[in-house]
Amino acid sequence: MAGEIIPFSRGGNSNWRLINAPNNATTMPSAIIFNPFIFPFLFFLISSAVPTTISLDYLLSDCPDTTTFSSNSSFQTSLNSVLSFLSSNSTVQSGFHKTTVGDGGDSTVYGIFLCRGDDTEDVCRTCVATAVEDVPVKCPNRKQAIIWYDVCMIWYSNASVDYSVPISLWNPDFITNNVTWFTNVLDDTMNKIVLTAAMGHSGKKFATADVNINMLRKLYTLAQCTPDLSFTDCYNCLMECIRQLTNCCSERQGGRVLFSRCNIRYEIYPFYENAAALAPDTAPAPATAPATDLVAAPPRPPAISKSISQWHQILIAF
Numbered sequence: 001m002a003g004e005i006i007p008f009s010r011g012g013n014s015n016w017r018l019i020n021a022p023n024n025a026t027t028m029p030s031a032i033i034f035n036p037f038i039f040p041f042l043f044f045l046i047s048s049a050v051p052t053t054i055s056l057d058y059l060l061s062d063c064p065d066t067t068t069f070s071s072n073s074s075f076q077t078s079l080n081s082v083l084s085f086l087s088s089n090s091t092v093q094s095g096f097h098k099t100t101v102g103d104g105g106d107s108t109v110y111g112i113f114l115c116r117g118d119d120t121e122d123v124c125r126t127c128v129a130t131a132v133e134d135v136p137v138k139c140p141n142r143k144q145a146i147i148w149y150d151v152c153m154i155w156y157s158n159a160s161v162d163y164s165v166p167i168s169l170w171n172p173d174f175i176t177n178n179v180t181w182f183t184n185v186l187d188d189t190m191n192k193i194v195l196t197a198a199m200g201h202s203g204k205k206f207a208t209a210d211v212n213i214n215m216l217r218k219l220y221t222l223a224q225c226t227p228d229l230s231f232t233d234c235y236n237c238l239m240e241c242i243r244q245l246t247n248c249c250s251e252r253q254g255g256r257v258l259f260s261r262c263n264i265r266y267e268i269y270p271f272y273e274n275a276a277a278l279a280p281d282t283a284p285a286p287a288t289a290p291a292t293d294l295v296a297a298p299p300r301p302p303a304i305s306k307s308i309s310q311w312h313q314i315l316i317a318f
């Protein structure tokens, strides 16, 4: 599967911007359309100079077809229990749950969901419910799977050790001005939020920060680990993300690296909820000029590519 390009499903893209793409509204997952938490976005449309983008859009899945189980097997039964435990725990404050069903034998299933740190309870619950429903569709009869959405992910496996390999996504557009400066600001900010996330305030290992790149533009960054990781595991996992970022996303306007236990992302437009951002050094969003600049030049949706590399496996015991 190395290098495979995964198309977006549902005609959506991860950079869904309600404010710029009203014509595409019919392609949104129904979960968004009919849920009350959409109203904060409507509020943003009307009142906010800097719109925040949050969507339940499906990003991609990875489920090796070498690991399959047969329907009605005891593995299926265990998996069903795991998925139902993940669903029923999706309102927990930490936005995270891990569970094991089985006695350690062949039909044992390990499972995790992780919601993005700024998700409201509604967003998290809806995203996990969607993910659980999508498992048999995206990864039919697979013993190992990871499914990513913008605001949550689920992972399960027959193995307790996570052989997660990095998945990279990037914006096809490049930074054109003052590239060295941009890269320095990005490195600096990433290194800071990786530490903040690893230290894990508020029961989450999550940090965001936005910084000025110049008078007109800001850089928005995010780092997150599953909160069960130690400081060291989280830190090492996120540093691996940063290393991967230089492979996939150098000089890009946006990039992400996703492991099952940690992930980072940056964009030059806001994509997380400032209100719920936990990083202590997060500056308030500016009320004036930058928004105009950002909206005038909306970023294109990112290309998606998976980089599978044996040398960059992150091994974290369950």
Ligand SMILES: *[C@@H]1O[C@H](CO)[C@@H](O)[C@H](O)[C@H]1NC(C)=O
Pocket (backbone or CB within 6 Å): 071, 072
């Ligand atoms: C699975 O079990 C159900 C109920 O026992 C049965 O109706 C169905 O045909 C079985 N499916 C397979 C693929 O064996």
Ligand SMILES: *[C@@H]1O[C@H](CO)[C@@H](O)[C@H](O)[C@H]1NC(C)=O
Pocket (backbone or CB within 6 Å): 085, 086, 088, 089, 098, 099, 100
């Ligand atoms: C959460 O999952 C655990 C298993 O990991 C299960 O025992 C528990 O009942 C679930 N909690 C809720 C509220 O369903």
Ligand SMILES: *[C@@H]1O[C@H](CO)[C@@H](O)[C@H](O)[C@H]1NC(C)=O
Pocket (backbone or CB within 6 Å): 066, 067, 068, 106, 143, 158, 159, 160
């Ligand atoms: C998981 O399943 C695959 C495919 O059936 C198998 O090769 C592997 O040994 C299993 N891993 C564990 C820990 O059971």
Ligand SMILES: *[C@@H]1O[C@H](CO)[C@@H](O)[C@H](O)[C@H]1NC(C)=O
Pocket (backbone or CB within 6 Å): 178, 181, 213, 214, 215
């Ligand atoms: C790059 O941007 C910074 C911050 O706006 C500025 O101080 C610096 O002079 C710029 N460098 C160039 C070569 O434009």
